[in-house]
Amino acid sequence: MGLLVDGKWHDQWYDTEGNGGRFIRTEAQYRNWITPDGSPGPTGEGGFKAEPNRYHLYVAMACPWANRTLIMRKLKKLEDMISVSVVNPLMAENGWTFEPAVGVIPDPVINATYLHELYTHVDPNYSGRVTVPILYDLKQNKIVNNESSEIMRMLNTAFYGVGAKEGDYYPKELQEEIDAVNELVYHNVNNGVYKAGFATNEGVYQEEVGRLFKTLDQLEARLENQRYLVGDQITEADWRLFTTLIRFDSVYYSHFKCNIRQIRDYKNLWRYTRELYNWPGIAETVNFKHIKEHYYRSHKNINPTGIVPVGPILDFSLD
């Protein structure tokens, strides 16, 4: 685990000590948008027109943020238009790598061994974290965007003209409500599990776990009378919550010590998690072997032996 400073790799864990034991996630740096005609999107530069076989997605199957983008690629039937590379689940002293393992798909651009080589290929002086997902422009050799929430949005709308499947997961009339739910879920659940798990101070950990379970209780209540988070149609808000819920009982509950309850203990959240997991194509975007290997083996400060637990045995079937 590390980061690039002026294009040089430094093996270094997150600095929580400078923040009173708190994990603070840094902002993604590439914020351009693919649009139907290549005009600029809400942030960044223009020049990224939606075209088949022009863009490539780098993911870790372990990563909940990358999972969102794979889900949107699947829902919009973009698999034949946007190719994918998958990193090795172990993120150790060199960060994400393409070292061979079951499920790894190599880098087609520079045949990188380490993902950080791709960042320095694009910008030899890059400083910052080397994260997935990355949406890459094969034509211009540029990173379009490395912020999953934005990659989801562009996959949702930009590719209609070249054959994307119908279906809008961020419809205009629901945007305000989706944004509000996303805000709550991002801070307290998606990033909440990391803030609890990476905390190096007992009080900070307790605060984050408390906030996480308070929010899960609220979401459980919300799903008592409605099937999805925003009204009765599935939206990006659901898929954003799903990628954390599907990892919860396997890793966040034990590895990140988010252990007041499991998702299985919540009637509505468990029903909801199983429904989304069984949605056509979605199970293919979830790789429990990579998920468990990544978390338990990569974070040696949390799990020094690197032993990957055998359980839990989870049954996602719909009854």
Ligand SMILES: N[C@@H](CCC(=O)N[C@@H](CS)C(=O)NCC(=O)O)C(=O)O
């Ligand atoms: N805001 C980014 C966060 C992505 C992110 O943090 N990905 C993790 C994997 S789950 C990563 O690559 N971490 C490496 C690091 O922090 O050095 C997004 O949503 O795309």
